[in-house]
Structure formats: C-alpha cells, structure tokens
Amino acid sequence: MGLLSDPNRRKALTTLLTRLNTPICVVCYLAGIAWFMGLAFEPFTLRTYMSENAMGSTMVEERFPAGERALATGREFAGHKRKAGGMPVDWLVKTMQDRGLEVFTQSFSRTLPFPDENKERYMVRGINVYGILRAPRAPRTEALVLSAPCSPDNSNNQAVGLLLGLAQYFRNQIYWAKDIIFLVNEHDLIGMQAWLEGYHHTNISGMDYTPLQGRAGSIQAALSLELSSDVITSLDLILEGLNGQLPNLDLANLFHAFCQKIGVMCTIQGKLQRSDWDTAEGYTHAVQTMMLMVLKQASGRPWGDHGLFLRYHIEAATVRGVNSFRQYKTDTTTVGRLLEGMFRKLNNLLERLHQSYFFYLMPSLSRFVSIGYYMPAFGLLATILLLRALDLWVQLGTPTEVTEDGVGEVEPVSINNQGSFDSPLTHIYIDLVLKSWMLQFKVICCSPLRFISGEGTEQGWRVLKLVALLYLAVLLGCTALINFSLGFILAITLVPVAACVTPHLPKAVSALAMVLLSPGCTILYCVFIFQELQEAPVSLSEGWMLFLSVISQGILDHSLFGSLVYPLLALLVYPCWLLLWNILFWK
C-alpha cells in the first residue's frame, strides 16, 4: 500500500507532523531570516558580468569635450527658469532646434485626489519638451532616451545643461543606429507619466495630455540624469522602479563597467563598496545596502524618473551626481564622457536587454544575488504557513471527542457541518471593503464579534484559520513573485501571527502583539529602519509624521501611476489580518 493510503502509515505521519509542527516552524522561521541575512555575505554572492554579447568587451574612446559649455548652458537654463517661473519652454525649444534636433512639446494637467504636502501641489499643469536626434543612416525603428527633470527650485540645472551639451555632440556623429530622444520633463514623475502615456497611446492614470506630435520608434533603453552641482564626487545609480520592478541587470553592469573605465567613484543606495567583506563592519555595510534596496523596492514607488519606463518593458535607470566632502572631484566633461560611452554601447544593441537577470538584489554595485538565491528565504517562511495548514487539516480530520455525533464523519468533510459558515466570512469581507483601513482602530472596536454569534465551536475557528492560512500563503507567494521585498517584509510579521494565533491565547497580550505586527505597524517600523539606514535617524513624532506622509504618498502613487502597494495592503492583506483577529476573539 502507498505511503498515504495505508492508514497506519498515515497515522504515523500525521502524529509526526502534529508532534513536530511547532519546532519545525520555529526552525523554518529562523532559517528564513538567517538565509536572508546571509544573502549579503560576499562569498554567497556573484560578481556582476556583462551578459549581452552586443555590448561586448571592447570599449570606445570617448571624446566628449564640452563640459564647461554644458555648465554655461545650465546656468542660462537656470536664469530662464527663474524668469519664467517654471519650465522655460520657448528657450528650450529654440536651444534644441539650434542643436539640430526635431523639437516637440506636450502639455499635460492633472488634479491630484488630495493636496500633496511633500511637493506642495494639488492641481498640476505643465509642459514637457523633447527633441529627437534622428539616426543619420538607420531606419527610425528604435530609440534611446536621455532625460533630465526640470525642478521648480534651483536644482538639476546642470543636468539639463549636460543634456543639451550631449545633444550637440551626438548630433555631429554618424554612428548612431537608433534615434535619441532628449527629454526635459516638468513636475518630474507626473510629467514623465504623461509623456510615456502619450508615447505609447495609453491612458491608465486619467491624465489629461495633448498627443505627441513627434515619435521615434520603440524605446530600447532610457537614462535619467540628476545633476545639481558643477563638480561631483560620485555617481549614484538608482534602479528601483514602480511596483518594485527593476531594470535588467545589464544596465547596472554597463554603468559599473564605465565607472571603472573612466575612474569615477560610483555608488548604489549612496553607499560605496567596501573590500573588507570578512570583517563585521564590511558585512554590516553590505547588509545595510541590501536592506536599503529591499525597503525601497517594497515601497513600490519609483525612486527616480526612470521608474515609470519599466512598466513598458523599457530598461531604465537614473544616474544622480552627488557632491559630498571628498578630495577627488570629477568634472562635467567626465560625466559627459561616461554617458557618451554608455550610449555608444546601448547603440550597439540589436534587441532589448534580456540576457541578464530581471530579479535580483544588490548588496553592492559589483555583487548581486539572483532570484534563485533569494527566493528560498521566502520559501522557508511560506513553508510555515503550509505546515500549519496541514496540521489543522489533520486536526479537522480526526474525529474529536467533543459533542459531535460519531456518525459517519471519518472523512474530514466536517466543514459542511458548519452550516452558516459562509456568512461570517462574507460579512467580514464586505465590512472591510467598505471601511478604509486607515480607520483601523474603529474597525477593531466594532469588532465583528457580533457577527459570529454562538457558532463558536472548536471546528469553527480551525476552519477559519485553515482558510486564512491558505489565503495568506497564496497572497504572499504571489506578492513575492512580483515584488520579493514586499512579500518578504509582510511575511516576516504576518507569518508568526498567522501561525500562532488561536482563541486560547491570553487576549490582551496577544491583541497587543497582533496590533504591533499588523501591516500598518510594519510600515512604521520600516520607516524608522529606513531613516536609520540613511543615517538620518528621526525621533518618534517626526517618524509618525513621516509614516502618515508615506501612507498618503502610497495613495497618491496609486491614483497617479498605478502603484499596487496601497490596494494590495488595503484590500487583500488587511482582510487577512482581520480574519486572524477574528480567530483571536473567537467565542
């Protein structure tokens, strides 16, 4: 007889499962955390390498000469921007036309659902200006994008200046096989969203924009430039995009290769790579870099203007110039050379970047961990849920000594005996969908204890917990596949709650524990940890204000760009947490 169909063996297996359940769960949890922390340990990571043959090993000699002229153009831009009080459209159009580009503008407007306090805007109206450099001999089928945001305050002027300088230099070369679009977008992400929607003829966010007059073919790669000072000490690469999507690792490899060739100091998450991986400081440094990336990816918001390109399968990254207190400064000409080199390499591409990884974590700029290495950490956490569910299934299956009739219920189909089992669930769900999760405490107060009346048998809560566990496992699994960081962070707090909650625990203490491990508090902790990692720790009240602004940004991101973190948490994760809350207060 088979292992599972032999009743004796099955009994043995099930008793083993029941007996060892808790130890295995604890071990799995600790192993999952340990695996995750071990990802930053350098011998467990791989060195980055260029996967795309077309962007091969040979480098070109970069010859961009006009850094100073670019800075002068930037200063002119700043002056005109001040005079115009926004985007100096006419000056930009004229300048780009003087450089031989085909210039077009696009105006857009959007009313936010509520005023954005961080950026102080409510009704946004702006104009994007972009110029297309046509490839001299190639058909107009493919394009590359270089963009610089136009900020209302006095930043990013040098970026626009360098963009115009590069446009002039690129115009004189004959080796471009793709069109290059030089884009200056207003109101950073909102302008970029309008431009992308206009370019791809979609309208997913309800933005009002004029259609684009000029188009250049399908975009293969994009770079966004943020440069706010004349000299820089390092270049920072920003990869995280909307919904935690990352560009192809080859783009990061390309950036790293050019940084090494030109000799510019390059960082990721603002942190420079250390070479002492075997010491405690080196390891914590790598862990901090990786945790920053995980937190940024989990928030699901685009951390640079490039983040919105990724949705259209365009590999994009943001390069930000940082001027900190170091001796060795790099001038604009060198930054221009780096961008020239990157664009020449991207010019050699024949297909979209697809050879390298799309899912990875980077503990430093030259080391990465791919999905095959980091997913087991989440898998171990998900195993806990499945083990618990199996345990419950076994418990439900065995005939209990309680008041049930012993008539024909050897099979574990006693779910059907629960009669009105469905109604509590549907009541709960409708209740949650109607109330926003910001009224968390109100929901707890009018707890659905009233809805589950009298049906408080042992079987009841077990079945509910089984359903909740399976639901949570599927939800977290799907989330982790799309956005590993979000899934993992939610799993860290929700899995212990789901695994341990029973009605027999002491109510007050466990209620407090559940609230402390709820998704809302998880976000609060993440805010504090993030500030700590950025080396700008905040006090409790500041942290609370930051937390509220994070929530409002999440809602704004969802309505403006279609970020999925807020609806996920509100509509899918919170109901699950409330199911578990029900189980705790089961009568």
Added chain:
Amino acid sequence: MANYFTFLSIFAFINVLVFLPVIHGNSFETKASQFFSSGHTNNWAVLVCTSRFWFNYRHVANVLSVYRSVKRLGIPDSHIVLMLADDMACNHRNPKPATVFSHKNMELNVYGDDVEVDYRGYEVTVENFLRVLTGRLPQSTPRSKRLLSDDRSNILIYLTGHGGNGFLKFQDSEEISNVELADAFEQMWQKRRYNELLFIIDTCQGASMYERFYSPNIMALASSQVGEDSLSHQPDLAIGVHLMDRYTFYLLEFLEDIHPASQANMNDLFKVCPKSQCVSTPGHRTDLFLRDPGSVLITDFFGSVRKVEITREAINLTTTAEQPVEVTSVRREVKSEALSYVDQLPVAEIIHQKPKQKDWHPPDGFILGLWTLILLVFFKTYGIKHLKHIF
C-alpha cells in the same frame, strides 16, 4: 699505365660529352612532361564568413583580408566565391562607412572599392554553402555564384565565424557539422570537382572541423585545437570592435610577403602564428594529402600562377633529345634573363609591405659569446694594462 689513364680520361670525357646533353635534354623534357602531368591548371577560392551583427566585425575583416591576398596573387573574381553574412562597411554603427579595417588606426582597408560579394546577408546558409561546394545549384544560378571547378582545380576553402566542437555556426540560426562537411568533400571528390583542396578554418575549436575528413588530397589548417578558443587580435578604439582574429591577422601578414613568384611552401604556412602569438595552438592535417607539404607552394592554392614559361625560341617537344646543337641553344636560353608577367596589383598599392630587415643583424648569443671569448683570451695573454691599446 699512362696509356691506361689517358684511355680512361678520354673515355670519361666522351661519356660526359654524350650524357650531359642527354641530361639537359631530359631536364627540359621532364619539365615539359611535368607541365602536363602536374597537379592543377586552375585555382578557385571559396571564402565564407558565417556570422552577422556588428560585434562580429572581425569575421568579415578576416574573410576580406584573405580575399584581398588571394586576389592580389592572381585568382580573378570569376574564380572566387565570396560569402559574407553581414554588411559591416555599410552598417549604421560604422563610424567610417564603406570601409572595413584589418589593422587599427585605419592602416589597411580590406574592403577597397572592387570587392565582389557573391553571397550576401541571409543568402549565406548551410544549404547554399553545401550546394556551392557540390555544384547542385538550380539552373538559374548565375555563374558568379557557382563553383565551376574541375578535376584539375586547386580549391582554397576558408571559413570563419563562431564554432565549437564539431560544428560551425551559421548566422545565429543553424550549424554545419564536421561530418556534413566531410561528406560534402567526399561528394566533390567523387564528382572529380577538385584536384587538391586546402581547407583553412579560423574559429574556436577549429581543429574539430577537419577531424572527419576522409577524402584524398585534402590539407587542412585550423586556428585552434579542440577545447581551445581562438582569440581576437586588437580592438580599434575609434570603431569600438575587435578588428581581426589573431590567426588570420598573422596569416595576412605572412601572405603580404608572398608574391606570385614566391617559392614559400606549406611548411612555412604551418608555422604561421605560433602559440606565443596566437595563444591558441594552430593545427594542421596532412595525412590525406598525397604530396609532401614541403613541395607544395603557397601559390598553388592562394595564387593563380600559370605555368607559363616565356621563350623566344621554337622548341620541339615531341622527340627525345639527340641533337646536341639544340641543347646548347637551350643552355644559352636558360642563362639569359627570365621573362615574367607584370604584377597583378602594382606593388605600391600593397600598403603593408614591410621593409626587409636583412642588412643588419643584432649580435645574437653566438656572436656575443665568440667576441667574449676572444676578449678573454686577449686579456689573459696580455693583461689588463693593455686596455689602453684599445681605448
């Protein structure tokens, strides 16, 4: 006794007088007979580049440099089948349009202005290549795309691209295996489509491609052994790609020194690109070849040297040599200056002719040692104080 000796000397002299002209006459006879019983009467070349895309620039440059050498040494375009899988000269990414360089700093443009490509772009497929070799082409194929060789043709086949153990990749979508190639050559032999074949391949693990040959009269060279990669030579920083592969680069340099009257033989070709220059180990295979490689001239395959001797005399080739009178005139003929054809390309156009450094030899070890010995002996004999005699 003296009589005996005088008799002997006279006998010897008469013998010499009689036999010497016979030898002379026979030598011309043998030369003439050699003319008709020797190997080949015409030369063909099939030059194939199998890879496309801009980063495979070097493969196109490889083939074009062999094409250039072969054309310079006399094989006309009508006898060359040139297959290029991609157009590098007019690629949008080429910063120097209409050129393909083999040396960096744009020293040598192997594209020139009279390149005739017979199979271009997507026409370079395994099927077309095998059809060219075996001659199984549809009736409508133009002459320039056919290999119209006969049993007196020496054919040079040069392949380059990306390859592996036992296969060569065509255009990123198909492969030709070494077994297929060997069978194609056997078909050629059975249809008497070649007299002798020289097969050169410059890919990674190139030696695996000639392992399976079994037809006679094939000599094969490869740029690397099984398990080794053939490496590229030098990148050009303005164009941004590697320009040539190492083996073909040194092969081109070797061939630039060959002219139509050159007597260099295959043993010199085997020495091209030793491991110190090539990093990989070039290999060759001569067991199927009937002649000794030392007697095979480079121009037997790379050039189209016509076996023509220009003379002003009428020569009777039908009878065996009896008349010493004609013999002496032949001897006089041989001593006068040899007439020859003018060069296919004027020498000035061959940019990369290196000046011959035969005049001054830097003292190598032996000469230095010899001088040291002499000096030592001098000082030992005469003492150091005699240094002032030298300085």
